[in-house]
Amino acid sequence: MSRINFYDDLRQEIKQTAADNPYYKNICAEANYDFDTQLDETNLEEVPYVNWAAFKESNQLFDKLLRIPFEELSHWTISSSTSGDPSIVGRAPEDVKVFQENYKRLFEQFSYMSTIQKLVLFSPSVGFMNRMPGTWMGKRGFLFYRDITDIWNLDTTFLLFLNVRKLVFHLLTHFKFKTFIEVDGKALLKALKDIEKRQIPALVGNSAPLMFKTFNDCKQAGQTYSMPETFRVQTGGGGWSGVKGRVKTDPIDKAVFIESLSELFNINSSNFADCFGATESPTAFGGHWSKTYGDFLLHVEKEHAQIILRSIDTFERIRDVKEPGVLEIITPYGVKSYTGLAVLLDDIVEVVDFNRCPDCGRENVIIFRHLDKLTPQSGKGCSSYTRLFPFAEKKKE
Numbered sequence: 001m002s003r004i005n006f007y008d009d010l011r012q013e014i015k016q017t018a019a020d021n022p023y024y025k026n027i028c029a030e031a032n033y034d035f036d037t038q039l040d041e042t043n044l045e046e047v048p049y050v051n052w053a054a055f056k057e058s059n060q061l062f063d064k065l066l067r068i069p070f071e072e073l074s075h076w077t078i079s080s081s082t083s084g085d086p087s088i089v090g091r092a093p094e095d096v097k098v099f100q101e102n103y104k105r106l107f108e109q110f111s112y113m114s115t116i117q118k119l120v121l122f123s124p125s126v127g128f129m130n131r132m133p134g135t136w137m138g139k140r141g142f143l144f145y146r147d148i149t150d151i152w153n154l155d156t157t158f159l160l161f162l163n164v165r166k167l168v169f170h171l172l173t174h175f176k177f178k179t180f181i182e183v184d185g186k187a188l189l190k191a192l193k194d195i196e197k198r199q200i201p202a203l204v205g206n207s208a209p210l211m212f213k214t215f216n217d218c219k220q221a222g223q224t225y226s227m228p229e230t231f232r233v234q235t236g237g238g239g240w241s242g243v244k245g246r247v248k249t250d251p252i253d254k255a256v257f258i259e260s261l262s263e264l265f266n267i268n269s270s271n272f273a274d275c276f277g278a279t280e281s282p283t284a285f286g287g288h289w290s291k292t293y294g295d296f297l298l299h300v301e302k303e304h305a306q307i308i309l310r311s312i313d314t315f316e317r318i319r320d321v322k323e324p325g326v327l328e329i330i331t332p333y334g335v336k337s338y339t340g341l342a343v344l345l346d347d348i349v350e351v352v353d354f355n356r357c358p359d360c361g362r363e364n365v366i367i368f369r370h371l372d373k374l375t376p377q378s379g380k381g382c383s384s385y386t387r388l389f390p391f392a393e394k395k396k397e
């Protein structure tokens with residue numbers, strides 16, 4: 001796929017999306033967009049974009065962002081929500097396939113997915129996520145994260161579970177529904193000891209705050225591991241600010257995270273990878289740790305997607321490196337069923353290099369760092385979660 005095709009495909013997809021979807025057509029009209037515009041890296045800011053907030057359930061627009069009748073959707077893909085107001089994105093089977101391929105590619109590039117034999121995830125099982133309730137307009141919705149977890153398809157220890165006994169007790173005492181999610185400390189120890197003993201390629205992944213707190217508690221309890229060189233840590237979905245989904249902890253210094261987990265597992269900082277993705281876009285970006293920058297450097301492969309940054313105040317395009325701006329993701333791939341070809345997110349990032357990674361030397365990539373979220377995060381609902389940190393509890397007992 002050459003870059004010439006990317007811009008041709010993008011031009012076609014803008015035209016088609018406007019033809020399929022009145023909401024997007026209107027955005028194009030308001031922007032006086034000329035559908036015959038020859039696009040390239042220099043004028044991507046002209047592409048009419050959808051604000052991420054349009055996908056929020058509370059705005060009741062999510063079905064108006066579809067390009068196909070909702071009956072033809074595979075399912076709604078739902079973001080994990082801090083505020084109780086998730087994004088709802090309708091996707092046809094072919095679009096589900098595209099974003100799954102995108103995530104596979106980044107996990108392969110940054111975490112050697114195909115070599116991994118054991119997965120330890122700070123997440124509920126796929127079976128549990130399949131049983132989570134959620135129907136919109138009579139169509140099932142599933143966490144976007146479920147479809148990403150599903151691509152791994154190997155021996156996995158899922159560490160989050162629902163404590164049904166507590167749930168029933170709470171129902172009886174409070175007459176309302178609250179969930180009790182716990183980290184399975186026993187399963188974690190068992191999985192880690194097994195990986196250490198067998199020295200197999202393994203990956204522990206998901207939410208940085210949950211991992212950080214749990215593994216720090218392990219360290220303080222005197223645990224250390226001598227993991228194989230093929231042991232990797234994959235973070236994703238942000239959470240460095242200390243809020244992820246409904247879990248609230250203190251903000252996490254990424255460098256301290258790397259140092260702390262490196263010590264616990266006796267691994268190098270090169271064994272850590274991060275990824276950035278959003279439910280509203282089919283693309284995802286992988287990143288490796290950079291000692292020089294003291295941060296993860298995220299890579300945008302230009303043949304699959306482009307990003308631009310916009311000024312927080314004026315929404316004008318930012319063209320300089322090291323200048324923070326709001327992230328907009330642009331791609332014509334994986335958006336056949338909804339208006340997702342250009343989405344302005346609520347993430348503040350800065351570009352490190354527009355063409356090449358200064359650390360690993362990869363070419364034809366935009367390198368960026370994730371700095372912050374624009375939307376204040378409340379971590380609302382965290383009080384309904386107990387025993388998320390089993391080792392911390394054990395110490396207190």
Ligand SMILES: [Zn+2]
Nearest residue numbers: 357359360361
């Ligand atoms: Zn790199």
